[in-house]
Amino acid sequence: MLVPSAWHLLFLGSGSAFTEGGDNWQSNLVLRAPSGARLLIDCGGDARFSLAEQGVEAGAIDAVYVSHLHSDHIGGLEWLAFSTRFALPHRRPRLFVSDDMAGALWEHALKAGLGCLGSGPARLETYFDVVPIPAGGGFVWEGAMFETVPVLHVGGETCRSPAYGLSFDLNGRQVLLTTDTRFTPEILMHRYRRADIILHDCETAPMGSGVHARYADLLGLPAEIRGKMWLYHYQPGTLPDARADGFRGFVAKGRQFV
Ligand SMILES: [Zn+2]
Numbered sequence: 001m002l003v004p005s006a007w008h009l010l011f012l013g014s015g016s017a018f019t020e021g022g023d024n025w026q027s028n029l030v031l032r033a034p035s036g037a038r039l040l041i042d043c044g045g046d047a048r049f050s051l052a053e054q055g056v057e058a059g060a061i062d063a064v065y066v067s068h069l070h071s072d073h074i075g076g077l078e079w080l081a082f083s084t085r086f087a088l089p090h091r092r093p094r095l096f097v098s099d100d101m102a103g104a105l106w107e108h109a110l111k112a113g114l115g116c117l118g119s120g121p122a123r124l125e126t127y128f129d130v131v132p133i134p135a136g137g138g139f140v141w142e143g144a145m146f147e148t149v150p151v152l153h154v155g156g157e158t159c160r161s162p163a164y165g166l167s168f169d170l171n172g173r174q175v176l177l178t179t180d181t182r183f184t185p186e187i188l189m190h191r192y193r194r195a196d197i198i199l200h201d202c203e204t205a206p207m208g209s210g211v212h213a214r215y216a217d218l219l220g221l222p223a224e225i226r227g228k229m230w231l232y233h234y235q236p237g238t239l240p241d242a243r244a245d246g247f248r249g250f251v252a253k254g255r256q257f258v
């Protein structure tokens with residue numbers, strides 16, 4: 001349902017990287033501003049299908065935010081780049097990306113497919129209006145402020161791959177979108193307390209990967225935190241009864257927050 005003059009946050013999918021389609025897609029979102037402009041929050045390998053399911057064409061994407069460099073968050077960028085490059089009228093979506101991952105995004109993920117056009121060499125800026133975000137800083141889109149939230153996802157002593165969630169206002173309520181993160185209340189608790197709506201990474205597979213927050217760990221959070229927490233980025237299969245456990249619930253594909 002579209003509410004005039006409101007912001008709409010839509011989950012194209014709410015599954016993990018292992019999602020194989022059918023009943024869910026990878027965890028990518030679309031934020032629609034009151035003007036109708038759309039910000040795609042992560043663009044995974046199956047984004048072309050999940051967007052199509054919601055009736056959103058590539059040309060309707062005004063901007064993209066990249067949280068980190070796993071394929072379920074960036075694997076669709078080549079498709080988006082070519083789709084908008086060769087669409088008529090030609091347009092370059094804005095690309096909001098933290099400046100500590102922009103180089104790797106191009107050099108290690110996108111350049112192989114996008115680095116050479118029929119007309120000659122191409123760069124990230126050939127396809128996108130790149131807006132680097134200072135590490136841990138924020139950006140403005142459609143007059144609204146988006147604060148990036150540094151999270152601990154992959155890496156350790158010897159390697160670290162940056163990852164950032166988002167904090168932003170949605171029609172007067174503060175949203176914390178963790179994107180992919182380990183269970184780190186020591187880092188995120190003050191943000192949990194401040195947020196009105198928490199959208200949290202939740203791993204439901206019996207064998208944990210060690211790089212996502214596990215359901216069993218999230219269960220240990222105080223009741224007032226669980227009571228405003230929605231869970232997403234979960235594995236296919238049977239889910240626990242999150243509402244009975246004091247959470248708001250698991251986010252289903254296509255769910256919209258207004
Ligand atoms: Zn992911």
Ligand SMILES: [Zn+2]
Pocket residue numbers: 068070153180
């Ligand atoms: Zn990830």
